[in-house]
Amino acid sequence: xxxxxxxxxxxxxxxxxxxxxxxxxxxxxxxxxxxDRGCRIVSYFGIPGPTTIPLVCVLADKSExxxxxxxxxxxxxxxPSLATPCPQIQLFEREIAExxxxxxxxHPWFKPxxxxxxFIPGRDAxxxxxxxxxxxxxxxxxxxxxxxxxxxxxxxxxxxxxxxxHFRFQCHGxxxxxxxxxxxxxxxxxxxxxxxxxxxxxxxxxxxxxxxTTIGHGQAYCMVTEALSGLRVSPRAEVLRGxxxxxxxxxxxxxxxxxxxxxxxxxxxxxxxxxxxxxxLNMTAVLCGSRFGRGLLTxxxxxxxxxxxxxxxxxxxxxEARRDLTGAVELLWNAPSVMGRLEGIGTVSNEIALExxxxxxxxxxxxxxRDVRHDYPFGIFRMSQLPVASSxxxxxxARTMIRWQEAQKSMDFIExxxxxxxxxxxxxxxxTLAAGQLVVALTEGWRGEICxxxxxxxxxxxxxxxxxDPSFHNWQGVAMSLRGQQISDFPLCNKSFNLSYCGFDM
Amino acid sequence: xxxxxxxxxxxxxxxxxxxxxxxxxxxRFRGYPVISSLERAVExxxxxxxxxxxAFTSDNGGCLDMxxxxxxxxxxxxxxxxxxxxxxxxxxxxxxxxxPGSEQHHAQPLPPDLRRMFGRSLKFxxxxxxxxxxxxxxxxxxxTIGWDLGRFGIQFVASPxxxxxxxxxxxxxxxxxxxxxTTYEAIPDPKIVVACGACAINGGPYIDSPxxxxxxxxxxxxxxxxxxxxxxxxxxxxxxxxxxDKIR
Numbered sequence: 001x002x003x004x005x006x007x008x009x010x011x012x013x014x015x016x017x018x019x020x021x022x023x024x025x026x027x028x029x030x031x032x033x034x035x036d037r038g039c040r041i042v043s044y045f046g047i048p049g050p051t052t053i054p055l056v057c058v059l060a061d062k063s064e065x066x067x068x069x070x071x072x073x074x075x076x077x078x079x080p081s082l083a084t085p086c087p088q089i090q091l092f093e094r095e096i097a098e099x100x101x102x103x104x105x106x107h108p109w110f111k112p113x114x115x116x117x118x119f120i121p122g123r124d125a126x127x128x129x130x131x132x133x134x135x136x137x138x139x140x141x142x143x144x145x146x147x148x149x150x151x152x153x154x155x156x157x158x159x160x161x162x163x164x165x166h167f168r169f170q171c172h173g174x175x176x177x178x179x180x181x182x183x184x185x186x187x188x189x190x191x192x193x194x195x196x197x198x199x200x201x202x203x204x205x206x207x208x209x210x211x212x213t214t215i216g217h218g219q220a221y222c223m224v225t226e227a228l229s230g231l232r233v234s235p236r237a238e239v240l241r242g243x244x245x246x247x248x249x250x251x252x253x254x255x256x257x258x259x260x261x262x263x264x265x266x267x268x269x270x271x272x273x274x275x276x277x278x279x280x281l282n283m284t285a286v287l288c289g290s291r292f293g294r295g296l297l298t299x300x301x302x303x304x305x306x307x308x309x310x311x312x313x314x315x316x317x318x319x320e321a322r323r324d325l326t327g328a329v330e331l332l333w334n335a336p337s338v339m340g341r342l343e344g345i346g347t348v349s350n351e352i353a354l355e356x357x358x359x360x361x362x363x364x365x366x367x368x369x370r371d372v373r374h375d376y377p378f379g380i381f382r383m384s385q386l387p388v389a390s391s392x393x394x395x396x397x398a399r400t401m402i403r404w405q406e407a408q409k410s411m412d413f414i415e416x417x418x419x420x421x422x423x424x425x426x427x428x429x430x431x432t433l434a435a436g437q438l439v440v441a442l443t444e445g446w447r448g449e450i451c452x453x454x455x456x457x458x459x460x461x462x463x464x465x466x467x468x469d470p471s472f473h474n475w476q477g478v479a480m481s482l483r484g485q486q487i488s489d490f491p492l493c494n495k496s497f498n499l500s501y502c503g504f505d506m
Numbered sequence: 507x508x509x510x511x512x513x514x515x516x517x518x519x520x521x522x523x524x525x526x527x528x529x530x531x532x533x534r535f536r537g538y539p540v541i542s543s544l545e546r547a548v549e550x551x552x553x554x555x556x557x558x559x560x561a562f563t564s565d566n567g568g569c570l571d572m573x574x575x576x577x578x579x580x581x582x583x584x585x586x587x588x589x590x591x592x593x594x595x596x597x598x599x600x601x602x603x604x605x606p607g608s609e610q611h612h613a614q615p616l617p618p619d620l621r622r623m624f625g626r627s628l629k630f631x632x633x634x635x636x637x638x639x640x641x642x643x644x645x646x647x648x649x650t651i652g653w654d655l656g657r658f659g660i661q662f663v664a665s666p667x668x669x670x671x672x673x674x675x676x677x678x679x680x681x682x683x684x685x686x687x688t689t690y691e692a693i694p695d696p697k698i699v700v701a702c703g704a705c706a707i708n709g710g711p712y713i714d715s716p717x718x719x720x721x722x723x724x725x726x727x728x729x730x731x732x733x734x735x736x737x738x739x740x741x742x743x744x745x746x747x748x749x750x751d752k753i754r
Contacts, residue, residue: 114681115681116680116681116717133680136681136682156682156685157633157685157689159664159665160632160662160664161632161634161642161645161646161649161662162634162642163634163637163639163642164633164634164635164682164685184681185635185636185679185681185682185685186634186636186637186676186679186681186682187636187679187680187681187717188636188677188679188712188715188717188718189712189715189716189717189718192716192717193715199558200558200582201558201559201711204576204578204711204735205711205712207711208638208640208710208711208735209638210638210639211637211638211639211640211641211643211736212638212639212640212643214640255643268510268513268514271650271651272513272517272651274647274649274650274651274652275520275650275651275652277647277650278647278650278652281647282532285532285534285535286532286533286534287534288534288579289532289533289534289535289536289579290535290536290579291644291736291738292640292643292736294576294577294579294640294735295536295577295578295579295580296579298580303579303580304534304579310533324516324517327513327516327517328513328517330509330513331509331510331513334509335510500639501634501639502636502637502638502639
């Protein structure tokens, strides 16, 4: 990263004035240079305003284990797009356009992301009138033309207990040429509602950005407020948070392993994992009463402590769940009918994964060793390192295998942490937020990197709070995994990513 | 094949005996609020309704609306305590109001004609309208072998045309409200509607956000309200078994 960037570490706050404002050409060139040197965009957003729109970009530099921030100001309605030379930025630019009304010149896919009105009424990048409702999913889709090419549209409501989203397939017979995903149906206006915050509702809203990632997003929010108020979280609280984060990973990875088995028609693993997933959720409920970790985290630590007999109970339950899960998952690798469905399906190459900036298990399955716990450690992961599981085939099989490897490491981690739980407080009192700061907090949720960035105004309120769910990076990966596949492989490919709709839509 | 059979034997029979035997809830589970603590909460409330979701009001000795309540670990409205009573589902919206001295309401059986029709086979079309995937996940879990919803004749189906009822999660976002109405219309009469979770009942954490409709019953009539954020699977199953008159 060159000198245009101000560097900082995960979970730290810096005065906003320390970040020099550069002109737009230096801003864009610095981003491109950093990407060329292997950095990656973790967040890129605008601060809504009636005239000038300040733009902030956060990049991750893995080699140095730190983050870089650069900022500029868009003085006019137009701003140059980097989407063609740098595909991983394309959705961020569309998001800025939708929220702030900035038009990105020469953007190849310039269309809405979530189908809502701009934050500042009237400043609309597509000149849509402020009073009229916006129809979700209505936009120009990428289309393939030719003999025997046909289009398949699915959603927003899908068959099954699943969130809504719209999928357009361009097909030639059974073969998929291209898939375009259009979301926004779950948009609840979270980021717009955070301006001027934090509010009494903020913690619960952060826990429900993606309700299956309550701890992942909740911890990122806690890290933001703790950095802004200079709180030091006790080791005991960090361990409890780490245990909860890994339990969340275990529950979801177990559910995914079962769901992938179900989509290959292999019912034993599907049935067993569906139940064992509940065992992990119930372990989280031992911690805090909620199977999804609601109410466990609070700025300054955890609401609940872990008593000795609860710890013993968790150790007993963990041993049982490990035995059951191992028995259920090992069946997969020895069933030729399963392996035949997993191998070579939905491949995302290493080059494409790098270009799209994929995160989490999807990136690791394509040979990218990328894990916030390892690269930009936070909380207990600064003290206790987890090995990064990775594979290189990039297919459904690799994404399945990664989940099992990570699940095993998470179980080892939880057991170790439960046996050496530090003494001391689990909570310190929270205090007011510092004014004029920027803070970046990254956590590794079970789907991958979660990024929360906050900028406070002169009174210590949120002038901007930006959330990036891992699904924001990874939906394009699902689309690419379908290229050249049979359309009937879509459920399996989709399940192997299992991305969030509500986390994307916010 | 042999290994699958051995695994099957090792995993054992795991469907829970509920409702024949009671369920054990986690010690820290937050269920039905304690009435006496409501009275104490009123004494401590200096300005009315400190609950950011408007669930608690101090009028008439205190009133907690379980439809708006998120069962927070630390109640911002005062020192309201929660018991581990998980049977919270009701069939009338006003039955979610808890006041000192009020008796706890449960879901009532459907009218006899609907019970005759749905009693042995009740199919739902599920629709997530801004849900965070927690209500969805804990609805889904009922179909796993642990809960085995199928043994009660209840099932989630792929098409509204095959359904007897609509299952709603989420506060109903602006971008899903048309899909909600269309799905509701596509279900043949007679039909029932379940609002699962605080969002679907009254907007949950997103109550009064300009992007949401504050719950399903602002748009369609609701027959079963299942409170919680998210509701425990036991709370959901209790409500379903009660409307079918399988438990009382």
